[in-house]
Amino acid sequence: MIRLKRAYEDAATDDGRRVLVERLWPRGVTKERAALDLWLKDVAPSRELRTWFAHDPAKWAEFRRRYREELDGREDEVAQLVDLSREGTVTFVYGARDEEHNAAVVLKEYVEERLAKKTA
Amino acid sequence: MRITLTPTAPFRLDLTALALRRDAANVVDRWRPPTYRRVFAPDGAAFEVVVQQHAPTEEPRLTVDVLGPEGVYPTQQVAALLSTVLGLDLDLGAFYAAAANDDPLAELARRFAGLRPPLLPTVFEALVSGVACQQLSLAVGMRLLARLAAAYGAEHEGHHAFPRPEDLSSAEPQHLRAMGFSLRKSETILHLAGAATEGRLDLESLRGVDTGTAVANLMDLPGIGRWTAHYVALRGLGRLEVFPVDDVGAQNKLQDVLDLEQRPGSEETRRIVDRWGAYQGFLYFHLLLDGLERRGMLDPA
Numbered sequence: 228m229i230r231l232k233r234a235y236e237d238a239a240t241d242d243g244r245r246v247l248v249e250r251l252w253p254r255g256v257t258k259e260r261a262a263l264d265l266w267l268k269d270v271a272p273s274r275e276l277r278t279w280f281a282h283d284p285a286k287w288a289e290f291r292r293r294y295r296e297e298l299d300g301r302e303d304e305v306a307q308l309v310d311l312s313r314e315g316t317v318t319f320v321y322g323a324r325d326e327e328h329n330a331a332v333v334l335k336e337y338v339e340e341r342l343a344k345k346t347a
Numbered sequence: 348m349r350i351t352l353t354p355t356a357p358f359r360l361d362l363t364a365l366a367l368r369r370d371a372a373n374v375v376d377r378w379r380p381p382t383y384r385r386v387f388a389p390d391g392a393a394f395e396v397v398v399q400q401h402a403p404t405e406e407p408r409l410t411v412d413v414l415g416p417e418g419v420y421p422t423q424q425v426a427a428l429l430s431t432v433l434g435l436d437l438d439l440g441a442f443y444a445a446a447a448n449d450d451p452l453a454e455l456a457r458r459f460a461g462l463r464p465p466l467l468p469t470v471f472e473a474l475v476s477g478v479a480c481q482q483l484s485l486a487v488g489m490r491l492l493a494r495l496a497a498a499y500g501a502e503h504e505g506h507h508a509f510p511r512p513e514d515l516s517s518a519e520p521q522h523l524r525a526m527g528f529s530l531r532k533s534e535t536i537l538h539l540a541g542a543a544t545e546g547r548l549d550l551e552s553l554r555g556v557d558t559g560t561a562v563a564n565l566m567d568l569p570g571i572g573r574w575t576a577h578y579v580a581l582r583g584l585g586r587l588e589v590f591p592v593d594d595v596g597a598q599n600k601l602q603d604v605l606d607l608e609q610r611p612g613s614e615e616t617r618r619i620v621d622r623w624g625a626y627q628g629f630l631y632f633h634l635l636l637d638g639l640e641r642r643g644m645l646d647p648a
Contacts, residue, residue, distance in 0.1 A: 251603070251641040251642070252640055252641050252642065252643040254458065254637070254640060254641070255458055255640075257646055258643075258646050259646075266643065278602075278608060278609075279608075281606060281608065
């Protein structure tokens, strides 16, 4: 199972493995508080895409499409997340304020699809 | 020998040492929590200082252990060196007052409260450090400086001081070339070292002139452009009103902090930081720390 959680929320025991899916470390968060098992910075959107999107909900559909395209080229990182998710609960930790329109939401959906395909 | 120093509050050794070190490849300024270490050799004889913070940000107290042969390190000299390098005695109240607004950059001041603007101990070191880092990433520039220090800096138990001009007197351009310095940088550094050793160039006298004159005089030196002159004004002369506007790293950090669509150019950068007036350069160090944090190289308390 994959969960999503902001880096600014406290870690909980039922988070399972906590994976930071941002290219940049969330400001003001200590390593201790982040309580991460893994920082997978290369699975995050490219700098160009992130800057273009700028968390503008009007660009969401196009952002989602472009990020998924980027993920098609990140086989290793995606496979790592698929494997972790199969083993147990995984929480994707992200920094964005907007909880509905952010890269972690797209990534969760993408990895879940892979998981379904592999399981089928 | 152990001495105790009491910096003005707020003070955080970790943030200040990280801003001084800039990159893990720096072998002269070493930060290994909880201690900051540096080998000094102002008169040629090397000694090492080991600094540790023992009391919190608001009531700071530092202990300094001085390691080396007896007699090469008068207590007052060590205290003065560290006060310079770590900005221990600066009163930055006006900066924090200016930061008490909702400017997005003010948030940096709150997050990194306790940071001091670090200063390289000599103008010569700042100049050589600036030349080494011209047109290169910080990590690459720092590796060049590490090789220079290892080859020419006075040694104390395996660690080196930054070379003085006279330490470089026997160096030839091809020696620096072999370390990875470009020919132009090699010649610039050795020209500066030679002129300073022979007394034709008095870099320390720049401390006594106004900032505009200092920057202009620096830019008159061969191989020194505006970026390097700004770098030296800030890191070597402690002119906090100088923001190196041509610094691509700083421009990238401003873009990240302010969520700008594009990296601001020199003029745009000047416009953005202008309202920080006499503290623009201090803001630069905050951006540096923010950059370290974003790469996961900082652990804020």
